Amino acid sequence: MPTTPKEGEAGKQAALDALRAALMAGDVVPGQRLVEAELADTFGVTRASMRAALIDLTADGLVERIPHRGARVRVVSIEEAVAITECRMVLEGLCAFKAAEKVTDDQIDELRELAARLQAAVDDGESMKYSELNRELHRTVREISGQTVASELLERLRAQIVRHQFRLAMRAGRPHVSLPEHLAIIDAIARRDPVAAEQAARAHLRSVITALRETEN
């Protein structure tokens, strides 16, 4: 556990961030029991703070809490991951549509640069770098779209399936499939073609769903 044992202050936020980071990083396996006192001790906060953090994470769908039975890391099945990605599909489509309507010249330059970096990462076979740029692209599109409501929903949904996303990113050859899809999104937004942008975003997520189903085990 790479966490410096701080003291309890405005510890709730610290606890929340620490646990969330641990969840995201996969330092804690799905289904694992999350005992309040234990975690509170680990992160150096009071039990009340940790409790509040767990409640927050439950609202975010990352943790499952059963009355008098404690909290567990929520496990999302493949089917659930697919359903979540279907929601992402339409929401990212909306963002892409709006982004194509509102994009500025400066932002187009930014996107073009991102496209070049994505291409470079694939050429060099740096899948980690690619995956990071991938997230940056999606974030940039959401930012350009100005759809804060959709953005929040997407962020929530993404957090729930980070494990599946990670597995997907590890698949050999996956970048070669998704790169042209990403470039198509960028291109459509740069051309200021909302309909094409939405279609491209949807097509990309549809491809992600197909790939997700293939990882079934």
Add this chain to the structure above:
Amino acid sequence: MPTTPKEGEAGKQAALDALRAALMAGDVVPGQRLVEAELADTFGVTRASMRAALIDLTADGLVERIPHRGARVRVVSIEEAVAITECRMVLEGLCAFKAAEKVTDDQIDELRELAARLQAAVDDGESMKYSELNRELHRTVREISGQTVASELLERLRAQIVRHQFRLAMRAGRPHVSLPEHLAIIDAIARRDPVAAEQAARAHLRSVITALRETEN
């Protein structure tokens, strides 16, 4: 305040339901301060229970909590309501699409009956009844679609704009506009035409957005 002053037991749930109902019913004006002790006393629960309820409602986006400053009823601006409805547009489109794929014969009968009742409500000018059937239709479509993830998101979003929805439903002539849109959704699902169903659902929500913008004040 039509609430029987119970005692504090599993009072959190009671507090949550009570406050949520009050929010939905509009018994409490937007922007109003929500003092923990005061509400706890009103609903006959402990402050801890009320606090937990407020935290839950904050996660649902119904109230706003500022550290050391308390909770207020969140006010959603027209622009925010539009953004929320845009998200609803694509999500309900997804549900309609899936519903058209999975609908059973029995469910088609159910939808057709609902259509008749909607028509009847409009003919009789019962806008309250119509609005209620409206909600039932949307709920039925979500149910048929089996998209639990999208359903939850939609439920959250709807709760945030119930006030605006109410204002909309009160507008004279609104039912005459939305009825054919609703019938189109039902028809497309009954024909098992996913693409048409999605288009119909989107068109309906697009119309809602237009109407929302017109209520600007």
Add this chain to the structure above:
DNA sequence: GTCGACAAAATTGTTGACAATCTCGTATGG
């Protein structure tokens, strides 16, 4: 040998009091 009941341990839920923080009215000085 297995099933059921009972008791002990572990864990979560709740309560009440206290501390920290913010708001607002009031007084003081320029």
Add this chain to the structure above:
DNA sequence: CCATACGAGATTGTCAACAATTTTGTCGAC
């Protein structure tokens, strides 16, 4: 007369102890 500093009141945040509940382990009976 206005601005600023101060302080009382009100409100939220935190904590530690206690109560309620579930789980686990053990014993005895069939």
